[in-house]
Amino acid sequence: MRFDEGYSGKVFIMSRDTHEDADAIIYGMPMDWTVSFRPGSRFGPNRIREASIGLEEYSPYLDRHLEEVHYFDAGDIPLPFGNAERSLGMIKEYVQKIVDQGKFPLGLGGEHLVSWPIFEVMFDKYPDLAVIHIDAHADLRVEYEGEVLSHSTPIRKVCENYGAENVYSFGIRSGMREEFQYAKESGMYMARYEVAKPLQEILPTLKDRPVYVTIDIDVLDPAFAPGTGTAEAGGITSKELLEAIHAIAKSDVRVVGADLVEVAPVYDHSEKTPIAASKFIREILLGWVKK
Amino acid sequence: MRFDEGYSGKVFIMSRDTHEDADAIIYGMPMDWTVSFRPGSRFGPNRIREASIGLEEYSPYLDRHLEEVHYFDAGDIPLPFGNAERSLGMIKEYVQKIVDQGKFPLGLGGEHLVSWPIFEVMFDKYPDLAVIHIDAHADLRVEYEGEVLSHSTPIRKVCENYGAENVYSFGIRSGMREEFQYAKESGMYMARYEVAKPLQEILPTLKDRPVYVTIDIDVLDPAFAPGTGTAEAGGITSKELLEAIHAIAKSDVRVVGADLVEVAPVYDHSEKTPIAASKFIREILLGWVKK
Amino acid sequence: MRFDEGYSGKVFIMSRDTHEDADAIIYGMPMDWTVSFRPGSRFGPNRIREASIGLEEYSPYLDRHLEEVHYFDAGDIPLPFGNAERSLGMIKEYVQKIVDQGKFPLGLGGEHLVSWPIFEVMFDKYPDLAVIHIDAHADLRVEYEGEVLSHSTPIRKVCENYGAENVYSFGIRSGMREEFQYAKESGMYMARYEVAKPLQEILPTLKDRPVYVTIDIDVLDPAFAPGTGTAEAGGITSKELLEAIHAIAKSDVRVVGADLVEVAPVYDHSEKTPIAASKFIREILLGWVKK
């Protein structure tokens, strides 16, 4: 008696009914416990799904239709409120399951800290992994207000645990002096302010490498994505982020997983942020998930 | 790999995992095709579910906990956009299934016209059915702008097809002169402006009868429920609607089904309308659904 | 080629096409130049008209239909921005014309100061006039920040120019100490916090007198009318204001004109304030305008 086809308001459009024959798993991580300025991203995944019903299933950019991709929207991981450590543990365990089955994990945040346990799983599976990090913020803090687990620290943790030379950040326009200094000295790659152009220069150097892509929606200017916790003026357009997604799709890297984080619907009554996010997810499904 | 416990953002809190052992079925009817003034109730069911995660599972009013009730949230019926006739057919078919299995149908609208096919199923099953209709609007039009299937006509259709004497309307404060005249002459019962007090007078007269209750959220004053299409000033408070729900729960009528309609989230950025609606649904589950 | 019937979004529903055979004239006064806290009422009249298309044309409260009343919506007076003195002059001149033709002036504000020139015209025509003033604020200041023409002064000016004993204020819950002192000593009538009950007591004492009624929408609690400049917690419900309007309709006073002021739509995205205001205007048309 479940309604499994058509509009249901519960899952991303065109989700399969079971995970078994799916090549990709969409899963939500409704966590915003460590957010410093304006929380609310715990409601992001549900609204991205809701907005997806306004999407066409076909992409003229990629000339591909969602029915050509097998994916399953598993819902949100039931993260325990306020407990960052246990939440990250649950995310890690779940993504491990996805990866063990050879499927593509496509995560919806939630705050950016959710990417950290995913990075752990991915580097464990793909030791030669490269991380493409598209964001307004460097996220290179060692700690935030004395807290090591913070939405400002995940990229630093990747650098320190898996090698800064495997991190490629794009669009960065905010951070502490120390973070920018670290970016310069650590050997990581960082493109400031822009995304599409520097990405097109870097992609050939990553040829055939497994790549995990993490996108913080606040890389967009608040004009395009007001629904986020730490909106930062001076960002890129939705058009440029689409270009970046398409550049990756058409490159020779092997995308093995991705996430889109920090959609906080309450700050955006026009719902343009989840509307844009749902389109990015569609293009990621169509462009990055291979059989 | 589905996440079945805790917060998922997809179903009403504490929904069981399957319909099989459920005594009640929650189902959404995301339809607003015939709405004359301000559409948007097609998004009502999803937001009522989302708001339910802010609820306690226990009601101090009824001293009962949701775990004592067995219900399954089946999601939204995938109604074909813009096609009222086919939509009503699908609703009828689905509710028939619920009723055939002896379960309590608890519908979430959508516009008020969705109640019409439910009435058909219910009267078919319970020929001595009484309808309790709580609403700002009489909904007694013969047609609306030449259209027989309209959100202004469902109660008239009940009167004409199943006997006006079986209809009990409460809280009515808007309608055409003809509708109020019809109310007087047809033999139906209509209480204007108020709900809780007249309901307490009527309930004893319905002792042991099967009763179907349809609640249009706009019976509340726009102060309490701005998120609705045809908001009408001068309504009742949330407190009075709770009293009405509790009066029914404590009466000797046999509630055999219910719906709550016309929540249109876009007009209410504070989300107080879905927040209130989700509480009403909780109280209905706790007070009206018996094993 | 003008569209004169049905929904046009331009005039209050059911407005006649010309002023000639109209018994009442609706006119807007889009002025908010002297507002101290939150301006925006200049957009009030247009939104009240727009909201009127969601209204039924029949009132079950008064059992009367708008087609039984002859009124013409003349649009907004083109007041010169920022010039209070000239604006008031234009309002006076216009209302004089309405009154000279024996018609009922029904004004839509705009800030409360717009009522002052109307009072002048009305007292000139009806020397035995009584003013019924329904408001959260006493509006009894001599001046506001050195300015005699302010939205805080109109009632004081009536008292001083036409006799405090002719002023009856209801619902007052805010003002300076001096205003409340003046209320006590001047001989005017003032009912604090409540409207319907004290009004029902006063109305018999005004039997057969010509009465002008000025309603400031902020007499409602901000829950019912958030769309106003100086929202003041602790107000009355829409239901109580409807009762007050109906009490006047059913009394033996002779209402000779009225206004409804201070609707400022920008603070109310749910539009519940213009929606309620349009209903009050309908009830005023049906209850107070006689042939």
Add this chain to the structure above:
Amino acid sequence: MRFDEGYSGKVFIMSRDTHEDADAIIYGMPMDWTVSFRPGSRFGPNRIREASIGLEEYSPYLDRHLEEVHYFDAGDIPLPFGNAERSLGMIKEYVQKIVDQGKFPLGLGGEHLVSWPIFEVMFDKYPDLAVIHIDAHADLRVEYEGEVLSHSTPIRKVCENYGAENVYSFGIRSGMREEFQYAKESGMYMARYEVAKPLQEILPTLKDRPVYVTIDIDVLDPAFAPGTGTAEAGGITSKELLEAIHAIAKSDVRVVGADLVEVAPVYDHSEKTPIAASKFIREILLGWVKK
């Protein structure tokens, strides 16, 4: 006693008082009955007019003043709610009248389907007409959910009835695979994603031809026009749309009519969408309407 000059909140600024000596007629088409995702454009025309009072009457882009153009804002056509067929008939009849008098029809939507009856009138009058279609969506569906009359079908109907080679679409970034296929095979012109540049290339090829221009506001990115039903990320800027309007103004085509559709104010509390739309209308009046 009507107020005919200055700000009235009822008509587009600087509208003449009668249609007789007008070269262009502005008219509203408040219809959104066939909208699939988020309705609300029925309120578009009134809000575009309201926003026009914030406009300067002079355009520095075109060095022209609204007093140099004779136009009359006729208000909204009183379309019967929910009845698409009868609504389209009324639009057709009305535009026929405008065109019969040799005037320029400038329509305000309403959903995009309203353009279909206008196309019929225009092709009838100008058999060599070219249609410039600026939109995010291809609008080339044969039907939508079994419905031939839908806001997704109007351009397809033009192609099939009047020749695909006479249709020039710009800015298209969404549609079904079949629509893009049809665009390729049918002989119509379609520029994806961009508007100003491809338009400047096409305009010389249309020299001296009568041209009708239909603009769907959703060609803008939701950052610029969130107030629309089917917002689609990745769109153009307001600047680019202004450039396109000016390119047409300065070209050698003969614009014989135009419309701007799909403004749905409820999704945009900042009112930036009607504010932008009113500027586009001003530029169209100044640039496209000739004596």
Add this chain to the structure above:
Amino acid sequence: MRFDEGYSGKVFIMSRDTHEDADAIIYGMPMDWTVSFRPGSRFGPNRIREASIGLEEYSPYLDRHLEEVHYFDAGDIPLPFGNAERSLGMIKEYVQKIVDQGKFPLGLGGEHLVSWPIFEVMFDKYPDLAVIHIDAHADLRVEYEGEVLSHSTPIRKVCENYGAENVYSFGIRSGMREEFQYAKESGMYMARYEVAKPLQEILPTLKDRPVYVTIDIDVLDPAFAPGTGTAEAGGITSKELLEAIHAIAKSDVRVVGADLVEVAPVYDHSEKTPIAASKFIREILLGWVKK
């Protein structure tokens, strides 16, 4: 060069310039780290201050003027983000200072957990203290999701540490079964759903006792206070809360401190919640602070 008089948007109206001669200290506690559903109350204190500029300085209810009360608005305590324990420590230390100087602490939240360290200070100073707790929620949990420091636990901690018989809760309409059971068995007083009436019955029993009052704004119905994290339908009106404040003012209890918590402005674009809150603070200053 600081601006110390008139409107500054920084402090509650009529705040003195220094704390030295103040009888009461207003201080903000911008903390919402443990909030389970919808965070945002960290912005409450600033918006309550901003809204205060719209207030009259005189209360007609109490016939008293703010200039008769000496108070100093000290600003917000600079609480360390995300660290509940350290935040509570800073609050305790600060309130201790206020109390040591014999002043009345008037706190603005922030989430309800901020009251816990205040209770500790107050009971330490006044061993015979009674706590009046006005709230929608029982706040009687032992822990919340394994966390002892949560906005759901402060009242329980008072009961356990200082005696349940010293706690008087009013307006409670939400909680777990265990909380209501504890309320019954522990010896505390709890009035469900209502505030003003039961309070008037209890106050005489507290004659001459030192009393601390904690008000959670969500005791109001969401119609009156949508700007709060855990809005709960079925609440009281602003009028009733004003009555309660005035009943305490006129009683024989000795109020020695108070707080108002859980104002979360982001959910309330009309700003009616901070507007109401600022009025409650004015009445508290005028009614409860004695020389």
Add this chain to the structure above:
Amino acid sequence: MRFDEGYSGKVFIMSRDTHEDADAIIYGMPMDWTVSFRPGSRFGPNRIREASIGLEEYSPYLDRHLEEVHYFDAGDIPLPFGNAERSLGMIKEYVQKIVDQGKFPLGLGGEHLVSWPIFEVMFDKYPDLAVIHIDAHADLRVEYEGEVLSHSTPIRKVCENYGAENVYSFGIRSGMREEFQYAKESGMYMARYEVAKPLQEILPTLKDRPVYVTIDIDVLDPAFAPGTGTAEAGGITSKELLEAIHAIAKSDVRVVGADLVEVAPVYDHSEKTPIAASKFIREILLGWVKK
């Protein structure tokens, strides 16, 4: 007992505690009395300060940290409501004090008219001053609706009193024909539509001159800054305004003062306008204020 460090919600982040050792003074001018279309900028300064708490203190654009700049946020000047003349007098007097002490005045509006008294002080001190004016509107009116003191006149007054050849306007896209004519004939410099590019051409010609910069936030497109009174479609991006600020920072002009005006928060619920404005202020502090 004042809280002087950390987040207080009262002053711009990292403000010093006293003005004495400050090189720059931030001050608010909460005035919007002469605004013609949509008022509300009186609340701008407080919200810009509130938004500043979301900012990093370091700028990667300028590689400079706020602790390297000594500035003091003095709060808002307590301007008398509705009295433009007296308000301007107070602003003039205050800025005179700042300038007399050799400090950099950094003003937050408020409507644009507030810049006029500042211009007077600055030209008095620096007879060879050049004014850089970044705005959507020419602000070159002689009067507005008969009023010489209007937010549409300040730049004209500079031209007439201090020489049009000292005025450099950028980004202008709206005004009366007369204003654009005056711009051409008067000898002033005006760049239409664009800011960054023409500014980079002009800056070398201003080498070593003292320069005052006035920025009207509405130079941004409403997509980037909806929170302003006279939003005008077709504007620049936040990115371009940042480029302009940085171009000035890196040029050889000597910036001696600046203001940012017309932020009106009520039209922007996402708060992206104050968020962007606070970033511009940070960049101005870091780039323009020298020891």
